[in-house]
Amino acid sequence: MTETTTEDFHLLSATAQPIFDSVRALNPNEPEFHQAVHEVLHSIGPVLERRPEFVEHAVLERLVEPERQVIFRVPWIDDNGKHQVNRGYRVQYSSVLGPYKGGLRFHPSVNISIIKFLGFEQIFKNALTGQGIGGGKGGANFDPHGRSDAEVMRFCQSFMSELHRHIGEHTDVPAGDIGVGGREIGYLFGMYRKITNRHESGILTGKGIGWGGAQVRTEATGYGAVFFVQEMLDVHGENLEGKRVAVSGSGNVALYAIEKATQLGAKALTASDSSGYVIDESGIDLGLLRQIKEVERGRIVEYAKRRASARFVEGGNVWEVPADIAIPSATQNELDEASAQALVANGVRAVAEGANMPCTPEAVAVFQAAGVLFAPGKAANAGGVATSALEMSQNASRQRWNFADSEQKLRDIMADIHHAAFYAAERYDVPGDYVAGANIAGFERVANAMLAQGVI
Numbered sequence: 225m226t227e228t229t230t231e232d233f234h235l236l237s238a239t240a241q242p243i244f245d246s247v248r249a250l251n252p253n254e255p256e257f258h259q260a261v262h263e264v265l266h267s268i269g270p271v272l273e274r275r276p277e278f279v280e281h282a283v284l285e286r287l288v289e290p291e292r293q294v295i296f297r298v299p300w301i302d303d304n305g306k307h308q309v310n311r312g313y314r315v316q317y318s319s320v321l322g323p324y325k326g327g328l329r330f331h332p333s334v335n336i337s338i339i340k341f342l343g344f345e346q347i348f349k350n351a352l353t354g355q356g357i358g359g360g361k362g363g364a365n366f367d368p369h370g371r372s373d374a375e376v377m378r379f380c381q382s383f384m385s386e387l388h389r390h391i392g393e394h395t396d397v398p399a400g401d402i403g404v405g406g407r408e409i410g411y412l413f414g415m416y417r418k419i420t421n422r423h424e425s426g427i428l429t430g431k432g433i434g435w436g437g438a439q440v441r442t443e444a445t446g447y448g449a450v451f452f453v454q455e456m457l458d459v460h461g462e463n464l465e466g467k468r469v470a471v472s473g474s475g476n477v478a479l480y481a482i483e484k485a486t487q488l489g490a491k492a493l494t495a496s497d498s499s500g501y502v503i504d505e506s507g508i509d510l511g512l513l514r515q516i517k518e519v520e521r522g523r524i525v526e527y528a529k530r531r532a533s534a535r536f537v538e539g540g541n542v543w544e545v546p547a548d549i550a551i552p553s554a555t556q557n558e559l560d561e562a563s564a565q566a567l568v569a570n571g572v573r574a575v576a577e578g579a580n581m582p583c584t585p586e587a588v589a590v591f592q593a594a595g596v597l598f599a600p601g602k603a604a605n606a607g608g609v610a611t612s613a614l615e616m617s618q619n620a621s622r623q624r625w626n627f628a629d630s631e632q633k634l635r636d637i638m639a640d641i642h643h644a645a646f647y648a649a650e651r652y653d654v655p656g657d658y659v660a661g662a663n664i665a666g667f668e669r670v671a672n673a674m675l676a677q678g679v680i
C-alpha cells in the first residue's frame with residue numbers, strides 16, 4: 225500500500241477559492257490538510273450562494289483556523305535505557321457544538337498536516353452525528369510496532385504528563401485512532417488520574433468495560449460503516465446478503481467491519497496491513513484474525529500460514545480483488561485512481577470509507593462517474609465517535625447500558641446520518657452524492673451554531 229497525496233486541485237467558486245488560496249499560503253507543506261479543506265469548500269459552494277450570511281460572518285475563514293494547536297515534546301526511555309524524544313500534538317479545532325472530540329493517532333507518519341486534516345474532518349463528522357461534540361485530533365509520531373508493553377506505558381505516561389493540561393470532561397475528550405487502542409487508553413487514563421487525583425471518567429473514551437467504558441465502542445466504527453452500506457443499498461432495494469466484501473487494514477475498524485458484514489450475510493474476503501493483504505475465499509475467520517492482530521500483535525502473513533483457504537500477497541494491492549462492496553479501513557490516500565478503476569472494472573456496487581480520507585479525490589471521481597454508491601468517511605465512519613458520545617453520556621449520568629440497546633442506538637444514529645446526507649444532497653440538487661450531502665449537512669449545523677454564538 226503506497227501513500228499518495230495530491231496538490232493538483234481544481235478551481236473552486238469565486239467565494240471559496242480565495243479562502244483556499246489563503247489556507248495554502250498560511251499552511252505550506254500540509255498536503256493532507258489542503259486536500260480535506262478543498263473537498264469541503266467544493267461541496268459547500270452552493271450553500272454559500274443560498275446563505276450569504278455565512279460569507280458575511282466569515283464562517284469559513286474562522287472554521288479553517290483551529291481554535292488552538294498544542295505541540296509538545298514527549299521524552300521517554302526505552303527498554304535499553306536509551307533516551308527517546310517524540311513530538312506530540314493536540315489540535316482543538318472547533319468547540320461550537322460541544323467539547324473538542326476526536327482520537328489520538330500514534331504512527332511514525334504523524335505530522336501537523338495529518339492532525340489538522342483529521343481535526344478538520346472531525347468537526348463535520350461530529351456535527352453529522354447530531355450529538356453535542358466539537359472537533360479535535362491529536363497524536364504523536366511514535367511507532368508502537370515492536371515496542372514492549374512497558375515502553376508503550378512509559379510513552380503514554382510522558383504524553384499524558386503534558387496532555388492533561390489541555391483536556392477535561394467539558395473541554396476536550398480524546399479517544400483512540402491508529403496505534404491507540406484499549407491498551408494505550410488504559411495507560412493514558414491511569415496517568416491522568418494520578419496527576420490530577422481525580423477519577424474523571426469523561427476525559428477519555430474507549431475505556432475498558434470494567435472502568436467506565438461503554439458497550440459497543442470497540443465495535444462501533446466498523447459496525448457503523450457496514451450499517452451505512454446497508455442504508456445505501458436499501459434505497460435501491462438491495463442488501464448485503466451474499467455480497468463479496470473487500471476490507472483493507474486489520475486494526476480496530478477493519479476487524480469489526482468484517483464481523484458485521486459477515487453477520488449480515490455477506491462474505492468478507494480480505495484484510496491487510498502495511499506488508500500486504502490476505503485473501504480468503506472461504507470468508508475471513510475473524511477469531512483467527514483477532515488472535516493474530518489483537519492478542520499476538522502479529523503481521524497479517526500469519527493468517528495465511530494458519531488457514532488453508534487463505535493466501536498472502538506480499539506488497540499487493542487489495543483493491544485488485546473482485547468485490548461488490550469495498551470498505552477501505554487502513555489509512556488516508558490508500559485507494560488511488562487506478563485502484564478505483566480496478567474495483568469499477570470488477571463491478572463494485574458500493575464503497576464506504578471506514579478510514580478517514582482513504583480514497584484520493586481522483587478515486588472518488590471514478591466511483592461517482594461510474595454510479596457506485598460512495599460513502600465518505602465523515603458519514604460512514606462516524607459510528608465510532610457517535611458511540612464515544614454515548615460513552616460520555618453514560619459517564620456523566622453514571623449509567624451502564626447493555627450491548628443490545630447500545631448497538632440499536634448506533635444503528636439508529638447511522639440511519640439518521642444517512643438520512644441527513646441523502647436529503648442534503650437532494651436539497652442541493654446533487655441527488656445520490658453522499659460527499660456533498662455529508663459536507664453540507666455537517667457544515668450547516670456548525671455554521672448555524674457559529675452565527676448564533678457570535679464572532680468567537
Ligand code: NDP
Nearest residue numbers: 401402403473474475476477497498554555579580605608
Ligand atoms: P489501527 O491502528 O487499529 O489499525 C490500522 C490498520 O491500518 C493496521 O492494519 C495498519 O497496518 C494499517 N495502516 C495504518 N497506517 C498505514 C499505512 N501508512 N500504510 C499501510 N497500512 C497502514 O487503527 P484503526 O483501525 O483505529 O484506524 C484505521 C482508520 O480508521 C484510520 O484512518 C482512522 O483514522 C480511522 N478511524 C478510526 C476510528 C476508531 O474508532 N478507531 C473511528 C473513525 C475512523 P500496520 O499495522 O502494518 O501499520
Ligand code: 2IT
Nearest residue numbers: 326327399401608609612
Ligand atoms: O476518526 C475518528 O472519528 C476517531 N478516531 C474516533 C474519535 C472518537 O473520539 O471516538
